[in-house]
Amino acid sequence: MKRVLIAGYTGAMGQKAVDLVAGMPDFEVAAGLAPSGKQGNLPAQAKIYRKLSEINESYDIWVDFTTPQAVFENVQFALQHHMRPIVGTTGLTDEQVQLLQKLAQTEGVGGLIAPNFGMSAVLLMKFAQLAAEFFPDAEIIEMHHADKKDAPSGTALATAKLIAQARQNSPESANSEETLAGVRGGDYQGVKIHAVRLPGYIAHEQVLFGGPGEALTIRQDSFDRSSFMSGVKVALLKVAELDHLVVGLENIL
Numbered sequence: 001m002k003r004v005l006i007a008g009y010t011g012a013m014g015q016k017a018v019d020l021v022a023g024m025p026d027f028e029v030a031a032g033l034a035p036s037g038k039q040g041n042l043p044a045q046a047k048i049y050r051k052l053s054e055i056n057e058s059y060d061i062w063v064d065f066t067t068p069q070a071v072f073e074n075v076q077f078a079l080q081h082h083m084r085p086i087v088g089t090t091g092l093t094d095e096q097v098q099l100l101q102k103l104a105q106t107e108g109v110g111g112l113i114a115p116n117f118g119m120s121a122v123l124l125m126k127f128a129q130l131a132a133e134f135f136p137d138a139e140i141i142e143m144h145h146a147d148k149k150d151a152p153s154g155t156a157l158a159t160a161k162l163i164a165q166a167r168q169n170s171p172e173s174a175n176s177e178e179t180l181a182g183v184r185g186g187d188y189q190g191v192k193i194h195a196v197r198l199p200g201y202i203a204h205e206q207v208l209f210g211g212p213g214e215a216l217t218i219r220q221d222s223f224d225r226s227s228f229m230s231g232v233k234v235a236l237l238k239v240a241e242l243d244h245l246v247v248g249l250e251n252i253l
């Protein structure tokens with residue numbers, strides 16, 4: 001039986017993860033971590049921790065859907081206590097990811113960090129990477145629910161990085177002057193990112209490529225958080241085989 005701790009078990013994603021793990025043969029939701037310590041949908045026998053310092057035993061797997069502020073310390077703790085992390089929480093900087101990868105190597109523990117567990121988003125990123133070889137001019141529009149704490153989304157940032165790396169030519173520099181501050185969006189190495197936050201939305205991303213006389217638009221929609229659970233399930237089934245801290249669901253599929 002694989003014993004799983006779910007960090008952020010009271011949240012929108014954490015609750016889905018609890019149901020997923022509870023329904024998988026040979027896996028058990030053994031504990032949850034959340035400051036509020038509410039029971040929520042955590043099985044009655046699971047231990048509830050409100051903070052890291054209360055955790056007094058080790059678990060096989062650490063699933064993390066918490067906050068950009070908490071995730072680095074959480075994953076550090078998991079690795080130091082030989083729990084294999086599966087991290088969906090966004091907001092880790094490149095430097096933090098590198099530090100965690102080093103720590104994973106030192107501790108001899110594998111795991112996964114995935115900015116998006118949805119298949120449509122993983123494919124969108126692949127397609128965008130390919131398109132960027134031919135269309136260096138790109139802008140990203142990501143649309144999320146109004147409760148999302150971070151902007152841009154981890155997925156948008158990961159997409160922008162892939163586009164910036166895959167581009168063979170420099171983008172044309174559009175030179176509209178902003179007469180309303182921020183109206184042209186954020187800039188990641190010449191890739192503009194626009195973050196929309198509205199009620200009714202869950203998680204959506206559109207990448208627009210423009211070239212002389214033509215344009216290409218790639219779009220994905222997560223209409224429901226169940227879209228992320230097939231990826232989390234793959235990660236739960238494969239994490240024991242990983243010998244380092246992998247970044248990106250596509251690298252374990």
Ligand SMILES: NC(=O)C1=CN([C@@H]2O[C@H](COP(=O)(O)OP(=O)(O)OC[C@H]3O[C@@H](n4cnc5c(N)ncnc54)[C@H](OP(=O)(O)O)[C@@H]3O)[C@@H](O)[C@H]2O)C=CC1
Pocket residue numbers: 007008009010011012013014033034035036037064065066067068070087088089090091114115116117118154228
């Ligand atoms: N990779 C992917 O496919 C996806 C990633 N995400 C990411 O997952 C993260 C969580 O999203 P979502 O579920 O919508 O967020 P919610 O705000 O719904 O949930 C956040 C959770 O984190 C807990 N929490 C807050 N502070 C801490 C802390 N210091 N230590 C441990 N737990 C803490 C909260 O507990 P409490 O209730 O006690 O406050 C709550 O359980 C975000 O970063 C989001 O971007 C989201 C969807 C898909």
Ligand SMILES: O=C(O)C1=N[C@H](C(=O)O)C[C@H](O)C1
Pocket residue numbers: 090115116117144145148149152153154155156202203204
């Ligand atoms: O907060 C969310 O909801 C999501 N977060 C991830 C991100 O920031 O990319 C994944 C998905 O977009 C949903």
